[in-house]
Amino acid sequence: xxxxxxxxxxxxxxxxxxxQREAESKAAFAEAYKVFMHPRCMNCHPAGDVxxxxxxxxxxxxxxxxxxxxxxxxxxxCSSCHQAANLDGDHLPPGHxxxxxxxxxxxxxxxxxxxxxxxxxxxxxxxxxxxxxxxxIEHVEHDKLVQHSFTYGTRPPLSHDEFxxxxxxxxxxxxAIPDK
Amino acid sequence: xxxTVNGKSYDVNVPSDMPILWVIRDKLGLMGTKFxxxxxxxxxxxxxxxxxxxxxxxxxxxxAEGKEIVTIEGLNDTLSKPLMAAWTEIDVPQCGYCQTGQxxxxxxxLRDNNNPTDQDIDNAMSGNxxxxxxxxxxxxAIHLAAELKKSSS
Numbered sequence: 001x002x003x004x005x006x007x008x009x010x011x012x013x014x015x016x017x018x019x020q021r022e023a024e025s026k027a028a029f030a031e032a033y034k035v036f037m038h039p040r041c042m043n044c045h046p047a048g049d050v051x052x053x054x055x056x057x058x059x060x061x062x063x064x065x066x067x068x069x070x071x072x073x074x075x076x077x078c079s080s081c082h083q084a085a086n087l088d089g090d091h092l093p094p095g096h097x098x099x100x101x102x103x104x105x106x107x108x109x110x111x112x113x114x115x116x117x118x119x120x121x122x123x124x125x126x127x128x129x130x131x132x133x134x135x136x137i138e139h140v141e142h143d144k145l146v147q148h149s150f151t152y153g154t155r156p157p158l159s160h161d162e163f164x165x166x167x168x169x170x171x172x173x174x175x176a177i178p179d180k
Numbered sequence: 181x182x183x184t185v186n187g188k189s190y191d192v193n194v195p196s197d198m199p200i201l202w203v204i205r206d207k208l209g210l211m212g213t214k215f216x217x218x219x220x221x222x223x224x225x226x227x228x229x230x231x232x233x234x235x236x237x238x239x240x241x242x243x244a245e246g247k248e249i250v251t252i253e254g255l256n257d258t259l260s261k262p263l264m265a266a267w268t269e270i271d272v273p274q275c276g277y278c279q280t281g282q283x284x285x286x287x288x289x290l291r292d293n294n295n296p297t298d299q300d301i302d303n304a305m306s307g308n309x310x311x312x313x314x315x316x317x318x319x320x321a322i323h324l325a326a327e328l329k330k331s332s333s
Contacts, residue, residue, distance in 0.1 A: 061221070063306030074292060074304035075233025075285035081220035087238055093220050 186254025
């Protein structure tokens with residue numbers, strides 16, 4: 001009898017730990033979501049084929065389009081205006097050598113997605129093109145364009161280090177899908 | 181700094197962050213390319229850098245080292261002839277100030293797309309502003325230039 005109670009207690013404790021980790025995973029995603037949906041991130045993950053601009057995420061002026069490779073069309077390539085580095089001065093284009101949107105084949109849309117929808121997208125290899133969840137961590141931690149998003153304009157609500165930590169926590173604790 | 185512009189080599193003594201537009205106009209005397217907004221917003225300053233249309237008013241000259249700049253003065257005949265004929269035939273310009281940039285952007289489109297649709301033209305040209313609003317004539321001229329280019333090749 002005592003053995004049965006002990007096993008039950010252990011199971012309940014395990015269940016409690018699992019629930020706790022799930023809650024922490026969801027909470028971590030909720031924090032990271034604020035960065036994913038911040039204009040510095042979301043502006044390059046638009047719902048359509050036009051990048052977004054500014055803190056109000058308006059459609060990019062000049063009618064700029066994604067193009068097949070995510071780098072624009074004809075004389076309207078990203079690098080037609082965006083240089084290898086940010087330019088000093090108001091309303092001048094920020095810059096990075098690899099300025100681009102996701103490709104047309106894999107547009108990786110963030111705009112308009114709830115936390116639940118975005119987390120489900122991140123767990124879908126067709127959405128990310130990644131073979132494992134570890135590659136999401138690799139992307140947010142080391143991708144130069146992601147890092148660059150924390151260097152200009154109105155900054156995301158977390159520092160890059162804090163953001164990476166939240167993404168790692170979300171994945172490390174099971175990549176739980178938020179309820180909404 | 182060594183620069184290649186319209187097939188000619190130049191040795192220029194300029195700061196590496198000087199915009200390409202300043203160099204080609206003020207140092208090399210190639211005045212066809214225009215200063216419009218100075219902020220990559222209008223397209224009047226469009227030139228080609230290794231074949232890519234760029235806004236020369238914000239591009240530092242260091243970006244052009246080891247590459248080929250082409251301005252409207254050096255646009256090759258395959259593109260310049262049909263564009264010039266079409267622009268003349270349709271009588272596109274009004275004041276003309278933006279037209280260098282319009283033609284240099286249209287040249288990239290025509291080089292990459294032999295049969296541009298209206299949508300292709302919008303995609304390629306919507307970043308080039310014309311205060312005289314010659315947009316309908318530009319569209320018409322690009323269609324004509326595409327036909328002329330095909331018939332001459």
